[in-house]
Amino acid sequence: MASTSPSYKGHRYPVEVISHCVWLYFRFPLSFREVEELMLQRGVIVSYETVRRWCRKFGQAYADGLRRRRPQPGDKWHLDEVFIKVNGERKYLWRAVDQDGNVLDILVQKRRDKAAARRFFRRLMKKTSAVPRVIVTDKLRSCGAAHREVMPSVEHRSHKGLNNRAENSHQPTRQRERAMKGFRSIGGAQRFLSAFSGISPHFRPRRHRMTAHEYRAEMTVRFVIWDQITGAAGRPTTA
Known part of the structure; x- marks a missing residue:
């Protein structure tokens, strides 16, 4: 199902940085300060307060986008x-x-x-x-x-x-x-x-039921979907 990605107007960081920080925070048991440290290791200087604001602003929008991509619930x-x-x-x-x-x-x-x-x-x-x-x-x-x-x-x-x-x-x-x-x-x-x-x-498929090859293929698809709903796919590197 097609959906419109969130607007990043007024944000000076690229969408790839914003979506990656939100992914880190909601996917792993990390604090905002730990996300800040991980981004610093990659050469991206962003404060933990900025990460907190991104998670609050975009977290639910990303979650809603993923839900819209799912099939109808079972009965x-x-x-x-x-x-x-x-x-x-x-x-x-x-x-x-x-x-x-x-x-x-x-x-x-x-x-x-x-x-x-x-x-x-x-x-x-x-x-x-x-x-x-x-x-x-x-x-x-x-x-x-x-x-x-x-x-x-x-x-x-x-x-x-x-x-x-x-x-x-x-x-x-x-x-x-x-x-x-x-x-x-x-x-x-x-x-x-x-x-x-x-x-x-979205990032927790039933790995115990998959081979390593199947798991990597499934995760690749899920990362593509993530990029699509966040707007990172096909976007320029500057915001």
């Missing part, structure tokens, strides 16, 4: 919630993935009651413009109550053992949360994780 959705620390307090990260492990949406909320589940279900259907055939959740009663209210015609399977797909998708987030030592605000957590869940999986 079996796995939903799960996990606690995260925000400014030292427990909050909840709601996540939905399809049967292929593609992240459909995430939402950071203060609670995991019926209202929170209902809000996530409605947001999920609006964002995907789709209704699943089956949803799979754990034994949380809030999900069952919200399901009966929001999507009563959809089959609901509630069993902890069936929901490994969603639970496994939390692992990269956990790794990054540890590296960042938690989040400072709900809004900041939502912004980061929304972009992170769109960018990080």
Whole structure:
């Protein structure tokens, strides 16, 4: 699906530098200062504050561009919630993935009651413009109550053992949360994780199912897609 790359008007750095810094930050457990150091090693002088502004401005745009390139979600959705620390307090990260492990949406909320589940279900259907055939959740009663209210015609399977797909998708987030030592605000957590869940999986194919040759070929294709959605492909070297 064709999409328009973000505008870089007013930025003095080439798009290749901007997109590379954003890729480094969302793909690897790096701080802004560490991205600054890596770029310095390559002869590019850019401050960590500039990297932070680029990630905040372009991260979600890049993630949205990647999502638009994906096929329609599958008809079996796995939903799960996990606690995260925000400014030292427990909050909840709601996540939905399809049967292929593609992240459909995430939402950071203060609670995991019926209202929170209902809000996530409605947001999920609006964002995907789709209704699943089956949803799979754990034994949380809030999900069952919200399901009966929001999507009563959809089959609901509630069993902890069936929901490994969603639970496994939390692992990269956990790794990054540890590296960042938690989040400072709900809004900041939502912004980061929304972009992170769109960018990080793009560069995480199921390597254990591929030969080394297949993996390199797949990653080459994914880097081409990245250049296309960021606008780095075929652009001049100056902005």
